[in-house]
Amino acid sequence: MSDQEAGLRARLVEVGVDLLTREGIQALSLREIARQAGVSHGAPRRYFPTHLDLLSAIARQGFADLGDRVAEVIGDGRASPRAQLMALGRCYLDFALSHRGMFELMFRHDLLESNQLGLRETSLPLFRVLVDLVARAQPPADAAPPVVAGALWGNLHGIAQLWGWGSLPLATGTDDVEPLLRAALNAHLGPEGR
Amino acid sequence: MSDQEAGLRARLVEVGVDLLTREGIQALSLREIARQAGVSHGAPRRYFPTHLDLLSAIARQGFADLGDRVAEVIGDGRASPRAQLMALGRCYLDFALSHRGMFELMFRHDLLESNQLGLRETSLPLFRVLVDLVARAQPPADAAPPVVAGALWGNLHGIAQLWGWGSLPLATGTDDVEPLLRAALNAHLGPEGR
DNA sequence: TCGATTTGGTAGACAGTGTCTATGAGTGAT
DNA sequence: ATCACTCATAGACACTGTCTACCAAATCGA
Numbered sequence: 001m002s003d004q005e006a007g008l009r010a011r012l013v014e015v016g017v018d019l020l021t022r023e024g025i026q027a028l029s030l031r032e033i034a035r036q037a038g039v040s041h042g043a044p045r046r047y048f049p050t051h052l053d054l055l056s057a058i059a060r061q062g063f064a065d066l067g068d069r070v071a072e073v074i075g076d077g078r079a080s081p082r083a084q085l086m087a088l089g090r091c092y093l094d095f096a097l098s099h100r101g102m103f104e105l106m107f108r109h110d111l112l113e114s115n116q117l118g119l120r121e122t123s124l125p126l127f128r129v130l131v132d133l134v135a136r137a138q139p140p141a142d143a144a145p146p147v148v149a150g151a152l153w154g155n156l157h158g159i160a161q162l163w164g165w166g167s168l169p170l171a172t173g174t175d176d177v178e179p180l181l182r183a184a185l186n187a188h189l190g191p192e193g194r
Numbered sequence: 195m196s197d198q199e200a201g202l203r204a205r206l207v208e209v210g211v212d213l214l215t216r217e218g219i220q221a222l223s224l225r226e227i228a229r230q231a232g233v234s235h236g237a238p239r240r241y242f243p244t245h246l247d248l249l250s251a252i253a254r255q256g257f258a259d260l261g262d263r264v265a266e267v268i269g270d271g272r273a274s275p276r277a278q279l280m281a282l283g284r285c286y287l288d289f290a291l292s293h294r295g296m297f298e299l300m301f302r303h304d305l306l307e308s309n310q311l312g313l314r315e316t317s318l319p320l321f322r323v324l325v326d327l328v329a330r331a332q333p334p335a336d337a338a339p340p341v342v343a344g345a346l347w348g349n350l351h352g353i354a355q356l357w358g359w360g361s362l363p364l365a366t367g368t369d370d371v372e373p374l375l376r377a378a379l380n381a382h383l384g385p386e387g388r
Numbered sequence: 389t390c391g392a393t394t395t396g397g398t399a400g401a402c403a404g405t406g407t408c409t410a411t412g413a414g415t416g417a418t
Numbered sequence: 419a420t421c422a423c424t425c426a427t428a429g430a431c432a433c434t435g436t437c438t439a440c441c442a443a444a445t446c447g448a
Contacts, residue, residue, distance in 0.1 A: 008425085025304055030406060040427050041406090051406060109359045110219055110298065120360050127365040142385055143377045150356075150366045151349065151377040158352025159345065165303045166314050171321040172344045183337045183345040187381040191336055202396080224435060234398050235435090241396095245435060395444075405434065412427080418420085 009047040011037050016058040020101040028055060028105070055105065056112050056119055062102040063122040066095050070126060074133075081137035082189060088130065089156050089181050096160035097177070103160065127153065137189050148188055155184040203241040205231050210252040214295040222249060222299070249299065250306050250313055256296040257316040260289050264320060268327075275331035276383060282324065283350050283375050290354035291371070297354065321347065331383050342382055349378040 015037045019027050030051045031041040048054035073087040096103040105111070112119050130153060135145040143151075159180050162168040169175055186192055200208075209230045213221050224245045225235040242248035267281040290297040299305070306313050324347060329339040337345075353374050356362040363369055380386055 029404085031404080042408090042428075043426055045407080046425065049407095104304065107355065107359060120364055123361055124365060127361075142380055143373065146366050147373050147377050148381075150362050151353065151374050151381060153365070154352035154354075154356050154362065154374065155345065155349040155378070156352065157356055158348035158350065158354075160352075161301065161355060162344075162348050162351055165301060167317055167321075168344050168348065170314055171318060171347075172340050179337065179341050180345050180348065183341050183382075184349070186336055187342075187345060188377075223433085225433080236399075236437090237397055239397095239436080243436095390448090391446105392448105393444105393446080396442095398439105398441080400437105400439085402437080403435095406432095408429105408431080410427105410429085413425090415422100415424080417422085 008037065008039065008043060012044055012047065012054060013057050013061055016054065017061055017102070020058060020105060021099060024101045025104050025108075028058070030054065052111055059102075059106045059108075059112055059119060060122060062099070062106045063119075063126075065099075065102075066092075066106075067126055069095060070129070074129065081133045082185075085130075085133050085137060085152075085189065086181075086185055088133065089152075089185055092156045093160050093163075093177055093181060096157075097164055100164055103164070107157075107161075134189075152184070152188045155188065156181075159184060202231065202233060202237060206238055206241065206248060207251050207255055210248065211255055211296070214252060214299060215293060218295045219298050219302075222252070224248065246305055253296075253300045253302075253306055253313060254316060256293070256300045257313075257320075259293075259296075260286075260300075261320055263289060264323070268323065275327045276379075279324075279327050279331060279346075279383065280375075280379055282327065283346075283379055286350045287354050287357075287371055287375055290351075291358055294358055297358070301351075301355075328383075346378070346382045349382065350375075353378060 012033055016028060016033050019033060019036055030044060033054065034041045034044055037043075044054055048057065070088055070091050073091045074084050075087075077084070079087070127149065131145050131149040134149045134152065159168065159177065163177055163180070168177075168180065172180070206227055210222060210227050213227060213230055224238060227248065228235045228238055231237075238248055242251065264282055264285050267285045268278050269281075271278070273281070321343065325339050325343040328343045328346065353362065353371065357371055357374070362371075362374065366374070
């Protein structure tokens with residue numbers, strides 16, 4: 001019983017997120033979203049001039065959701081930087097694997113980047129958190145924190161992508177991402193024992 | 195003046211690759227490929243029952259191309275494993291960034307994986323090469339070679355993806371991938387000086 | 389050599405898509 | 419009451435992937 005009266009704009013995004021998690025990315029047609037929202041296919045146009053604008057709004061919701069989750073597992077920052085990074089990595093992988101449709105959409109630059117909605121900037125705050133944690137974790141200092149953070153982000157992202165795609169489970173012959181996550185963190189932050 | 199008489203099957207793939215590199219992934223409609231190949235829109239159906247089958251064939255061409263390039267830069271195997279891994283990584287990133295459309299298509303599992311064409315297996319030989327090189331490079335032995343190789347592959351892949359998407363250049367504030375590549379390799383294989 | 393069959397392509401229909409435009413039903417201000 | 423404005427509807431258009439009927443040319447068996 002979600003807010004039936006919350007305005008079409010928000011309802012379209014809400015319905016889109018729902019449809020995305022239920023049926024996947026190919027179900028996110030403009031007309032289908034409108035149908036699920038109970039309006040005509042021309043209605044969304046007032047709030048989202050084009051289909052891509054609507055998809056971008058849905059993706060933005062995903063970035064916000066991911067940001068919230070990360071902030072939550074990071075906690076109050078009293079855990080060690082390394083523990084926080086581990087939590088962040090696990091959170092990132094968990095999100096990617098349990099919200100495949102959304103994660104897919106969030107990085108479909110053919111759908112989102114083309115219109116200059118500044119979606120790339122949405123992930124910047126998250127990256128800053130990452131850089132800060134990396135700096136405080138004091139990795140082997142053969143690279144600057146932003147570079148290490150970038151490489152680490154890429155590592156998490158690539159593992160999420162390839163694991164979700166099925167390549168990594170097939171290649172490594174296991175069905176547990178955890179070893180890959182640990183390997184990635186140990187690699188970028190130095191071996192476990194500090 | 196490519197082989198005009200090489201059979202429609204091969205010509206469709208060839209035209210598809212061409213169209214993909216020239217116009218991007220969204221130009222790869224069945225009808226447009228048929229148009230460029232000079233046949234009716236129903237013609238491809240004899241060789242590729244569905245649109246996805248044609249796209250998969252094009253992607254397969256991409257995997258083959260990438261495999262060839264990697265094999266070439268690996269060379270005769272007389273360079274040090276670490277140097278070969280560096281060349282492999284650079285090749286992977288270079289391919290991803292100079293063939294964006296193809297790289298994008300190759301990992302669009304929503305387009306390719308759904309039909310069981312065994313496209314995932316296409317990258318297995320490449321992964322075995324990677325595992326072998328990693329084993330011979332003797333990384334800090336806190337993880338088995340397949341795991342290190344998987345994490346490294348994920349790292350290359352993620353960097354390629356996020357860099358191509360524009361997030362990493364924006365986040366790290368540079369326009370050179372090389373530092374990220376070096377950081378990734380040093381991380382997974384241990385610091386440069388062996 | 390002749391008829392039959394298979395091969396390989398054409399052409400049209402169908403439902404579905406995103407976008408655009410014309411239309412109209414309400415609502416509030418003057 | 420009238421005007422203006424907001425917001426949604428409905429239909430058209432071009433395009434898509436798939437399906438089906440058709441057909442011409444080649445191949446094959448006798």
